[in-house]
Amino acid sequence: MTQDTPAASLGKTYEFKELEERWLARWHEDNCFAARMDEGRPAYTIVIPPPNVTGVLHIGHALDDTLQDILIRYHRMLGHNTLWMPGTDHAGISTQNVVERQLAKEGTDRHQLGRKAFLDRVWQWREEKGGTIIRQLKRMGFSCDWNRERFTMDEGLSRAVREVFVCLYKEGLIYKGSYIVNWCPRCHTALADDEVDHDDQDGALYHLRYPLADGSGEVIIATTRPETMLGDTAVAVHPEDERYSHLPADTAFLLPLTGRTIPLIRDTYVERDFGTGALKVTPAHDRNDYELGLRHKLDQVQIFDDQGVMNENAGAYQGLDRFECRKRIVEDLKAQGFLVKEESYRHAVGCCYRCKTVIEPYVSEQWFVSVRPLADKAVEAVKSGRIKIYPDTWYRTFYSWMDNIRDWCISRQIWWGHRIPAWICADCGGITVEMADPTACTHCGSKNITQEEDVLDTWFSSALWPFSTLGWPEQTKELAMFYPTSVLVTGFDILFFWVARMMMMGLHFMGDVPFRDVYLHALVRDKHGKKMSKSTGNVIDPLDMIAQYGADALRFTLAAFAAQGREIRLDTDRIEGYGRFLNKLWNAARFVEMHLSKEAGIKPLASGEKPGKLVHRWMLHRLNATVRETRKALDGYNFNEAASSCYQFVWHYFCDWYLEWIKKDLFSQDAGVAHEARATLFAVFESTLKLLHPIIPFVTEEIWSKLPGERGYLMLTPFPEAAPAWDDEAADREMTLLMEVISGLRTIRTTADLHPGAQIKAEILCPNGEKRALLERYRAEIMNLVKAEDLNIAASGTVPNDAGHALVQDVELVVPLSGLIDAVGELEKLTREEGKLLKELERVQGKLNNPQFTGKAPEAVVSKEREKAADLEARLAKTRESMARMRALG
RNA sequence: GGGCGAAUAGCUCAGUUGGGAGAGCAUCGGCCUUACAAGCCGAGGGUCACAGGUUCGAACCCUGUUCCGCCCACCA
Numbered sequence: 001m002t003q004d005t006p007a008a009s010l011g012k013t014y015e016f017k018e019l020e021e022r023w024l025a026r027w028h029e030d031n032c033f034a035a036r037m038d039e040g041r042p043a044y045t046i047v048i049p050p051p052n053v054t055g056v057l058h059i060g061h062a063l064d065d066t067l068q069d070i071l072i073r074y075h076r077m078l079g080h081n082t083l084w085m086p087g088t089d090h091a092g093i094s095t096q097n098v099v100e101r102q103l104a105k106e107g108t109d110r111h112q113l114g115r116k117a118f119l120d121r122v123w124q125w126r127e128e129k130g131g132t133i134i135r136q137l138k139r140m141g142f143s144c145d146w147n148r149e150r151f152t153m154d155e156g157l158s159r160a161v162r163e164v165f166v167c168l169y170k171e172g173l174i175y176k177g178s179y180i181v182n183w184c185p186r187c188h189t190a191l192a193d194d195e196v197d198h199d200d201q202d203g204a205l206y207h208l209r210y211p212l213a214d215g216s217g218e219v220i221i222a223t224t225r226p227e228t229m230l231g232d233t234a235v236a237v238h239p240e241d242e243r244y245s246h247l248p249a250d251t252a253f254l255l256p257l258t259g260r261t262i263p264l265i266r267d268t269y270v271e272r273d274f275g276t277g278a279l280k281v282t283p284a285h286d287r288n289d290y291e292l293g294l295r296h297k298l299d300q301v302q303i304f305d306d307q308g309v310m311n312e313n314a315g316a317y318q319g320l321d322r323f324e325c326r327k328r329i330v331e332d333l334k335a336q337g338f339l340v341k342e343e344s345y346r347h348a349v350g351c352c353y354r355c356k357t358v359i360e361p362y363v364s365e366q367w368f369v370s371v372r373p374l375a376d377k378a379v380e381a382v383k384s385g386r387i388k389i390y391p392d393t394w395y396r397t398f399y400s401w402m403d404n405i406r407d408w409c410i411s412r413q414i415w416w417g418h419r420i421p422a423w424i425c426a427d428c429g430g431i432t433v434e435m436a437d438p439t440a441c442t443h444c445g446s447k448n449i450t451q452e453e454d455v456l457d458t459w460f461s462s463a464l465w466p467f468s469t470l471g472w473p474e475q476t477k478e479l480a481m482f483y484p485t486s487v488l489v490t491g492f493d494i495l496f497f498w499v500a501r502m503m504m505m506g507l508h509f510m511g512d513v514p515f516r517d518v519y520l521h522a523l524v525r526d527k528h529g530k531k532m533s534k535s536t537g538n539v540i541d542p543l544d545m546i547a548q549y550g551a552d553a554l555r556f557t558l559a560a561f562a563a564q565g566r567e568i569r570l571d572t573d574r575i576e577g578y579g580r581f582l583n584k585l586w587n588a589a590r591f592v593e594m595h596l597s598k599e600a601g602i603k604p605l606a607s608g609e610k611p612g613k614l615v616h617r618w619m620l621h622r623l624n625a626t627v628r629e630t631r632k633a634l635d636g637y638n639f640n641e642a643a644s645s646c647y648q649f650v651w652h653y654f655c656d657w658y659l660e661w662i663k664k665d666l667f668s669q670d671a672g673v674a675h676e677a678r679a680t681l682f683a684v685f686e687s688t689l690k691l692l693h694p695i696i697p698f699v700t701e702e703i704w705s706k707l708p709g710e711r712g713y714l715m716l717t718p719f720p721e722a723a724p725a726w727d728d729e730a731a732d733r734e735m736t737l738l739m740e741v742i743s744g745l746r747t748i749r750t751t752a753d754l755h756p757g758a759q760i761k762a763e764i765l766c767p768n769g770e771k772r773a774l775l776e777r778y779r780a781e782i783m784n785l786v787k788a789e790d791l792n793i794a795a796s797g798t799v800p801n802d803a804g805h806a807l808v809q810d811v812e813l814v815v816p817l818s819g820l821i822d823a824v825g826e827l828e829k830l831t832r833e834e835g836k837l838l839k840e841l842e843r844v845q846g847k848l849n850n851p852q853f854t855g856k857a858p859e860a861v862v863s864k865e866r867e868k869a870a871d872l873e874a875r876l877a878k879t880r881e882s883m884a885r886m887r888a889l890g
Numbered sequence: 891g892g893g894c895g896a897a898u899a900g901c902u903c904a905g906u907u908g909g910g911a912g913a914g915c916a917u918c919g920g921c922c923u924u925a926c927a928a929g930c931c932g933a934g935g936g937u938c939a940c941a942g943g944u945u946c947g948a949a950c951c952c953u954g955u956u957c958c959g960c961c962c963a964c965c966a
Contacts, residue, residue, distance in 0.1 A: 010925095012925095012926095013928090014926095014928085198962095198963090205966085221966085222965095222966065223966060225966085236966095270966085271965055273965085274965045274966065275965080275966065278966095279965095279966055280966075281966095282966095286966080288964090288966080289966085347964090348964070393894065393895075396893075396894075397893075397894070397961070397962085400892095400893075400962075401961095404962085404963085492961090523960095525959095560904095560914090561902090561903080563903080563904070567895090567896085567959075567960085569902060569903080570902090571901085571902055571903095571915085573902080573914090573915060573916090574902070574903095574914070574915075576928085577914055577915060577928095579928075580928045580929090581914095581928095582928090583926070583928045583929090584925095584926065584928080584929080586925090586926080586928095587925045587926035587928090587929085588926075589925080590925050590926080591925035591926080592925080593925090594925070595925095636906090638906090640903090641904085644904070644913070644914095647913085647914090648913080655925090655926085656930090659925080743931095746931060746932065747931090747932060747933085749920095749931085749932085750919080750920065750931065750932040750933080751932080751933085753919085753920075754920090755920085756920070756921050756923065756930085757921085757923065787923085840910085844910090847946070847947070850946055850947090851946085852945090852946040852947090853946035853947070854946080855946075856945090856946050857909075857946060857947075858909085860909095861909050861947090864909080865909085868910070
């Protein structure tokens with residue numbers, strides 16, 4: 001694939017919007033993101049955590065998918081058969097809520113519409129809005145194989161859901177039972193334990209009088225939910241609580257307001273230290289009371305309906321909302337003398353994670369998955385290392401959660417979702433579950449069967465995502481090639497909702513892990529560490545950021561922030577800062593392009609070739625180091641290190657030193673010199689673009705396309721490898737000295753307040769012959785880069801009093817500056833310097849005088865300390881000489 | 891209550907086998923030096939939360955404390 005338009009040169013300014021949109025279109029037209037399925041290549045697969053089909057892109061997706069795209073682009077360039085599987089989730093409750101809110105605005109509701117019409121409405125909504133998030137993901141440059149986009153409720157995935165449900169049911173791992181569940185009275189549905197948020201709220205603790213039935217006394221009981229007393233079926237105390245040991249086993253209480261009689265039970269579950277040590281037991285509306293009720297065979301008295309409205313068991317309170325009822329109950333208890341006291345009390349209240357309504361524990365018929373056997377397999381897969389978790393701090397959390405896992409409630413009393421494929425017989429009550437829709441009860445043959453109303457928990461279908469999207473239950477070639485997937489990248493917040501369940505389902509149905517690695521990134525917060533929320537007004541909208549700084553700038557920033565195990569405090573200033581980096585890269589590219597275009601047919605230096613000049617050898621050595629660092633970082637999911645390694649290389653090594661240094665060569669009349677500079681520059685810059693491409697695909701692709709020669713797509717070129725021929729430690733050492741000398745001379749200039757354009761005379765005193773020869777060799781470059789019209793290099797010499805002076809390594813830098821020296825200021829600085837040196841020297845000598853140190857520390861460390869001591873002493877001496885000169889001056 | 895993480899420059903953060911404290915932004919000074927003022931050249935700035943311990947040597951390992959954040963379980 002080569003370019004179809006002739007290369008025009010790069011524009012003067014970096015116009016990210018235009019070029020990003022242009023490349024997006026090109027990549028899609030040429031199908032660059034399509035999964036490759038060549039023989040003999042390793043596969044690399046990621047399934048996208050499917051966003052809510054009706055959602056919009058938020059910063060969490062931007063981060064999550066940027067990291068995935070970096071990995072996918074990297075492995076595509078490594079030559080793997082990459083597949084990034086995209087898709088969306090039907091997100092049962094939250095999508096249904098959105099549509100229900102719409103209906104409410106229109107003055108109607110789903111019950112008036114009926115199931116069929118309502119579902120049509122949701123599908124219609126999905127048709128209209130379902131493309132939004134996908135378009136936004138594409139705008140970020142995410143290179144999913146978009147032709148394969150799936151939806152958790154499309155035909156194929158629904159078939160996978162049916163298959164899994166039927167199998168698990170037949171294996172006895174799915175059952176229907178009565179249980180106390182978390183009930184959202186607003187969503188009218190059961191919620192799984194992990195769909196309940198616990199928010200601290202201010203409430204009250206009411207102390208109530210429960211009189212003994214025989215009138216011989218009373219027990220005081222504390223509760224935060226007084227209205228539930230209507231459903232009390234016992235009073236519980238600890239069996240060894242001496243305060244209540246006088247009460248006989250058959251003690252009964254008269255339930256206030258109702259006059260019902262309830263028994264006393266004794267159970268070790270009761271905390272003696274809390275409140276009065278006596279507990280009211282409401283088996284139908286409290287999870288622990290439910291267990292207690294089962295143990296003691298208590299009645300379950302349900303006192304409100306599925307909307308939180310008091311029912312017939314609430315007697316006079318029937319028809320009241322649960323909170324209204326609480327008020328009335330408190331008033332009545334008070335009026336009748338049953339309320340002893342009321343104290344304010346802050347405690348955690350369970351709330352629906354979707355709508356924040358206070359949930360109620362509620363006894364109902366629900367469907368469950370017996371997760372224990374499935375969970376054991378998942379734990380085993382992680383323990384054996386078949387699945388690795390990054391960062392590893394999550395292992396412990398994972399195990400403890402899996403150890404305490406309870407059966408998974410998979411039924412939801414909503415309409416939007418996969419309707420449970422179970423048919424109930426009205427005659428015999430039997431349940432029929434088959435792959436094909438049944439027409440008669442399998443137990444009694446009756447035709448009088450109806451399908452279960454409930455739908456499945458959203459996470460049921462997403463648990464199948466790694467294999468359902470590849471065509472399962474068909475044995476497709478995609479399934480054979482791309483399963484197990486390589487890595488699952490997501491926020492730690494859905495480790496249990498989703499990741500753990502994928503493990504269970506994958507292991508059970510595919511007989512293999514769904515992914516080899518799990519990379520859990522932190523959640524994005526604002527720069528102060530607060531959660532982003534609309535109400536706080538601290539939301540950073542990725543779409544705004546793209547508009548302001550471009551997708552590349554946002555991507556680079558997110559990568560730079562993605563250090564493992566830290567929360568990500570995103571600051572828009574940083575996005576702006578990295579936008580400047582892209583501008584820098586752009587301008588460097590213009591410079592490179594300008595010079596490469598001067599030589600027809602220029603080709604980059606081959607990886608086996610070694611240039612003659614020091615600066616080129618040094619640059620290639622640094623490039624090698626950067627290539628190694630970047631690969632290592634990406635291989636270990638250290639995205640921030642990859643980003644900062646490239647940043648440092650481009651800006652500070654490539655631009656600040658290399659380009660400045662080789663300018664003269666690039667303009668040289670000597671064709672050989674100019675050619676070597678161009679060829680090396682070309683090679684280094686090409687590799688740089690490749691290294692950066694996974695992080696910032698747009699701008700690198702644009703620049704790549706404008707370089708000389710046949711240009712295919714950068715995204716399809718091989719990722720750089722370090723070339724052994726280019727390793728050159730000596731060049732690195734030599735260049736370091738030269739750079740330090742140049743910086744030192746520049747510091748003298750600046751300190752003396754010299755105009756940047758002014759030429760100086762300088763002297764370098766260097767006792768070391770080898771170094772002196774080096775400096776001599778690069779005399780012209782030094783003079784050029786420090787703007788010296790005269791440079792004298794000698795083994796030794798005297799330093800005039802009125803000269804600027806600096807010391808780098810064992811090299812003295814001298815710049816005569818008659819009348820320009822601020823002797824007092826310099827002396828102050830030198831005095832500070834002397835103090836630092838003395839302190840450091842004392843520390844180092846202390847070490848060297850310690851036989852423990854010289855005896856135990858590795859030889860390399862000791863000799864390093866010796867060198868350091870010698871160096872410090874020399875610098876101290878030179879500093880004192882300088883001080884003497886300053887004193888002599890003024 | 892249990893668990894986890896964090897505390898490093900004014901701000902946001904790096905610092906992965908313990909061996910001379912770093913970046914970006916911000917601040918100060920000087921520059922339109924023909925790739926780049928979205929820039930260049932310099933400068934200043936930190937008792938690495940606190941107290942002990944291990945070690946020849948600690949930002950890093952151990953113990954405790956303080957403060958912050960999160961997760962799990964919840965005390966009715």
